[in-house]
Each structure stands twice: as structure tokens, then as C-alpha cells.
Amino acid sequence: MTVSAPVDRPRRKRRPWSLQTRLMVTITGIVALILVGIAVAISASLGQILQVNLDAKLQQTASLTVQTYQRMQAPFGSGATVTAADTLAQVRQQGTLFIVRPFNGAASGAVVESDGTVTELSDDQIDEVLGQLTRAGFDSIDIHGLGEYRVFAAQLQGSGVVVGLPLSEVQSTIAQIVAAILIVTAAGLLLVAAAIVLIVRRGLRPLRAVADTATRVASLPLSEGAVSIEERVPAGEADERTEIGRVGHALNTLLDHIDSSLDARQRNEERMRRFVADASHELRTPLASIRGYSELSLRAIRQAETSGGSVRMTVDTAGQSLERIQAQSLRMTTLVEDLLLLARLDEGQELVYGSVDLTRLAIEAVSDARPAGPDHEWVLEVGEEPVVIAGDAGRLHQVAANLLANARTHTPEGTTVTVSVGRDGHDAVLRVHDDGPGVDPAVKDELFERFSRADRSRARKTGGTGLGLSIAKAIVDAHGGTISVASVPGDTTFEVRLPARPADPPA
Structure with missing residues (x-):
């Protein structure tokens, strides 16, 4: 059985984000964090304010309920028993929870329903409430079948009492506020994102014009021949009063310099070609003369040798040819010396100050x-x-x-x-x-x-x-x-x- 080794596939590189995308994502993310932070801060502040108001209302309700309980207990004497339901039947405040536990009797509890009826709590519910209370004062508990309550526990002479109000109203209000904040935040984020997209795209438009111009220039054949760079960043995108506009203006200036340099290069090449042609022409004339007179002298000497001609005539012909050869040599020497002088002057030499x-x-x-x-x-x-x-x-x-x-x-x-x-x-x-x-x-x-x-x-x-x-x-x-x-x-x-x-x- 042959087991093939796993083939390592090259990972595709993630395409880098453009500057425009990075700016939009960064700015939108920062604005989103700010808005979410504001929403959380507002929700927390409102929740705290609502809870303070609920505690104040609970304290008033607890004071009213306890006073009613004490007033109802007094006519019966020390042995009489007043239940939580009896007390709440007198208070009748919707949502009020009341539990009383005399030291010498069984605990009782009741709650006022939304329709005003008083419902007694079961023993399990009473034990659940009392089991969650760890200290006197305000506390938040969860009662099975009733939900979350904000309660106030206190000790009276001969008994302990617990008064509570439901947290559902506060939670509902907070939920509504949070929903409203989320809706407003989402709408604001959409508006901000749209504004950021427009601003960033408009702000980076000169930079895109610079990139497009540079791309078009890069595609031009600039290596040889007569080259003229006509591409420029539009004047509206090269405003020196802005940072990106200065980049466009700098590119236009650079292209102007390159264009003039290419023109100068072309002129130099044409001048060099003309110079080489002229120098060749000037040197060809004396060289042709030297060659011609040399051949004439050789021909005269050979004719004299083969035909026995006059030595005097041969010497005269050779002398005239040598004089012409010397004259053309001097002319060619002067030309070469002049060219050498120009080359040395171009190099900054040949001057004795x-x-x-x-x-x-x-x-x-x-x-x-x-x-x-x-x-x-x-x-x-x-x-x-x-x-x-x-x-x-x-x-x-x-x-x-x-x-x-x-x-x-x-x-x-x-x-x-x-x-x-x-x-x-x-x-x-x-x-x-x-x-x-x-x-x-x-x-x-x-x-x-x-x-x-x-x-x-x-x-x-x-x-x-x-x-x-x-x-x-x-x-x-x-x-x-x-x-x-x-x-x-x-x-x-x-x-x-x-x-x-x-x-x-x-x-």
C-alpha cells in the first residue's frame, strides 16, 4: 500500500487593501466605536437613574406597607396575626411584594397583580426570597414564577419584613432606550460611512489622477527617438494649496524637467550624429588627397622603372605629391587638434589661469x-x-x-x-x-x-x-x-x- 505525501499548496496572498479602503474602514471603525461607547454610557447612566428612582419608589412603598401592617396589627394585641395578604389588601399598589415573618409565627407573603388582586405566595416562593436575602437594605432577587424584583428588607419589633417592586418596568424601559439608541447609532453609522466614502473619494481623486498620469507616462517609449511627454496631471488636481495637490504639481514639474531633458538628449544625439558626419567629411577629404597623391607618386616611380623615363620628371612629380600630402596632413592635424581641444574643454581641462x-x-x-x-x-x-x-x-x-x-x-x-x-x-x-x-x-x-x-x-x-x-x-x-x-x-x-x-x- 502506497501512501502519498501531502502536497503543500502555495498560499494565495491576500490582496492588499487600497489606501481609500483603509481610510474608510479605519475612520468608520473609530466612529462606530465612539458611537457604541456613547450608547453604552447612555444606557448605563439611564439604567442607574431608573434604578435610583425605583429605589426611591420602593422606599416609599415599603414605608407605606410597613405603616399599614403596624396599624392593622395594633388592635389585635400582641397575640393577633396579620398576614401579608391582609396588609396588601389595604395598600393595593400594583406589583408590590410583601413578606412578613413574625418571630413567634409562620411567614406569609403576597403580591399585588397587575389587575389589583392580591395573590398569596407559596411557601417555596417565600423560602426562595428569604434564602436569597443576605443583608438588610436594598437588593435584587429572582423569584420563580414572578421574575426579578427589587426588594427592601428590614427588621421590626417582633418580626422581619420584605417589600419589593418588579424590575420588569425598568428593564422594559432600558430595552426600549437601548433599541432606540441602536437604531439611531446604526443610522448614524450609515450616514457617517456614506459621508466618509464621499469625502475620502473626493479627497483622494487628485492622488488617483497622479497615479493615472504616472501610469500613462510609464507606458510611453522613452528609450530612443524623439520623445515628447504630453501627459500632465489636470490643473484642477494639482492645487498647491493642498497636500495631495502639491504631489500632482511636483509630478507635473518633474514631467516638465524630463520632457526638456529628453528634448535636450534628442538634440544632443542629432548634434552628435551631425558632428560625426561633419568630422568624417572633414577627415575624408585630406585622407583622400593623401591617398591620391601617394598613388600618383607610386605610379610615376613605377612608370620610370618600367619604361626608363626621365628621372627628373619622376622626382618633380613625387615632390609635388609629397608637398600636397604634407599640406593635407597639416590640415588634418589642425582639425584633430581642434577636436581634441574641444573635448578637453568640455571636460574642464586645458585652462591655465x-x-x-x-x-x-x-x-x-x-x-x-x-x-x-x-x-x-x-x-x-x-x-x-x-x-x-x-x-x-x-x-x-x-x-x-x-x-x-x-x-x-x-x-x-x-x-x-x-x-x-x-x-x-x-x-x-x-x-x-x-x-x-x-x-x-x-x-x-x-x-x-x-x-x-x-x-x-x-x-x-x-x-x-x-x-x-x-x-x-x-x-x-x-x-x-x-x-x-x-x-x-x-x-x-x-x-x-x-x-x-x-x-x-x-x-
Whole structure:
């Protein structure tokens, strides 16, 4: 006989309660406990008050019954016997219980029924009552066939008496009050629960809107490509005056930042692709030239070897090819050095700080530009006091040289180029102005981008590699400054702003 081992079935995890359910259950439970506590307290207080009133009524009834018993006993003398039924026949108060036990006689007891008739108690009932009494005064007992009674026991001369009133009226009143309280409590709980549901649902509606918005955003493909996050928490659910509304507002702000970051990422990717394409194009041209001239030189040498051609012609051809190869190598070296400079500037390297006289730097840059552009008119505007800043003199000279070379290259002969240096608040300002045709509006926004040039043909005569202004911007940014351009036909100004050192105090 084979006994199979019991299979342990995985327990299903209970589904967690939502925040709304927990709030409603918690608040409703607390309110229910409060209402039930109030109901219990009211019932206990009313019960105690009714019992005090019953005790007062019982005391009055006991006083009346005992007085009647004593008055009826007196005419008969000490040997006469007055029973409880005889006494109650005179009192006739509904529900009154009376038991008398003379010291020299048998105990008797009777009760007044609801219709006013007097019924004598049996011996067993009398013994049951007397057996439950343990002390004089007020007490509560249960009598078989009659129910619960509130009794008062006392000792008289020659006998003991017990007077009681039924507790049924008090219990009935308490039951009615408790039932009324329970009904009112239940109705109140229903109303409170409905109000709590409405309030909690309304209060958590902004949070649900936040969760729904976050869920929709999470389902968007954000890993690649042009991404625009249009999802936002509705303005009505993002009120900063409420706690949950601040969460919605914070999510909207976060989504704005993410959206702008994704746009910046896409622009950077596009710029990087364009940069790689431009760099490849710029490097392909000299490499193709080097390869072509190398093949031309080899071909000339091989022809001379096979056909016995002129050695002089072969040497001349090889020399020209080597000169072109050298020129293209120098061009490619310059391009690679510029790219390396940009990469190091992006990493915060390549700067050696020192004291730089921006006025002297402008004078030297203009002096270097005049021989290169003799057909332009060069004007220098500087003050008597030098403008001193903290920076890298070599790199800042490169900025000025690039701006002057840009003005010389992209303006016709006879153009006036004005270089000025001055202070503007806490900034040192270098301006290069020309009255040439201006910057093409189509390329103005991307003028400082890498490989950005006004001449799309990439001709060597009208422009370089397109890295001059991007290098100038990188150097200025590394110094904590700004570079900008304002251009209309006949009025173009490149402005460089750099943090200036405070002027020296007068001696």
C-alpha cells in the first residue's frame, strides 16, 4: 500500500487593501466605536437613574406597607396575626411584594397583580426570597414564577419584613432606550460611512489622477527617438494649496524637467550624429588627397622603372605629391587638434589661469589680423585703464583671433572691423563689430555649433572647418562667461562677457 505525501499548496496572498479602503474602514471603525461607547454610557447612566428612582419608589412603598401592617396589627394585641395578604389588601399598589415573618409565627407573603388582586405566595416562593436575602437594605432577587424584583428588607419589633417592586418596568424601559439608541447609532453609522466614502473619494481623486498620469507616462517609449511627454496631471488636481495637490504639481514639474531633458538628449544625439558626419567629411577629404597623391607618386616611380623615363620628371612629380600630402596632413592635424581641444574643454581641462590684460590681448590680436587682412580697415577702441581678468591668456587670445578671422573671412574687402574692450558692471566686455553683410538668419541660431558654417560648400577660401566659433564659445564657457552675436545687414557685433576683477583703488 502506497501512501502519498501531502502536497503543500502555495498560499494565495491576500490582496492588499487600497489606501481609500483603509481610510474608510479605519475612520468608520473609530466612529462606530465612539458611537457604541456613547450608547453604552447612555444606557448605563439611564439604567442607574431608573434604578435610583425605583429605589426611591420602593422606599416609599415599603414605608407605606410597613405603616399599614403596624396599624392593622395594633388592635389585635400582641397575640393577633396579620398576614401579608391582609396588609396588601389595604395598600393595593400594583406589583408590590410583601413578606412578613413574625418571630413567634409562620411567614406569609403576597403580591399585588397587575389587575389589583392580591395573590398569596407559596411557601417555596417565600423560602426562595428569604434564602436569597443576605443583608438588610436594598437588593435584587429572582423569584420563580414572578421574575426579578427589587426588594427592601428590614427588621421590626417582633418580626422581619420584605417589600419589593418588579424590575420588569425598568428593564422594559432600558430595552426600549437601548433599541432606540441602536437604531439611531446604526443610522448614524450609515450616514457617517456614506459621508466618509464621499469625502475620502473626493479627497483622494487628485492622488488617483497622479497615479493615472504616472501610469500613462510609464507606458510611453522613452528609450530612443524623439520623445515628447504630453501627459500632465489636470490643473484642477494639482492645487498647491493642498497636500495631495502639491504631489500632482511636483509630478507635473518633474514631467516638465524630463520632457526638456529628453528634448535636450534628442538634440544632443542629432548634434552628435551631425558632428560625426561633419568630422568624417572633414577627415575624408585630406585622407583622400593623401591617398591620391601617394598613388600618383607610386605610379610615376613605377612608370620610370618600367619604361626608363626621365628621372627628373619622376622626382618633380613625387615632390609635388609629397608637398600636397604634407599640406593635407597639416590640415588634418589642425582639425584633430581642434577636436581634441574641444573635448578637453568640455571636460574642464586645458585652462591655465593667470592674470590677463584684456586690453593688451585685443591690441595684439588686431596687430596680428592686419597683415592677414590688408584689404580690411581695422579699428581699435580701448580705454586708458587696462581691463584685467583672471583667465588663460593663450586661450583668450585664441578667442579674439578666431573672432577677427571670422570677420575677415566672411566680409568683403573694404569692410571696417572695430575691436573694443571695456567694463560693464562686474563684467569685462570684448566686442568685435563689422559693417559687412551680416550673418545669414538661417544659420544664426547654430552659429556656435561645431562644424557650423555660413558657406555650405565648405570651400577652403571662404571658411575653415567650422570649429572656430565653437572653440571660442567653449573657451568662454570654461571661463564662466558668455558669447553672443547680434547681426543685421551692415551691423554685426560679436560680444564676449567675462567676469572681471575689481578695479584697483586709487593710490
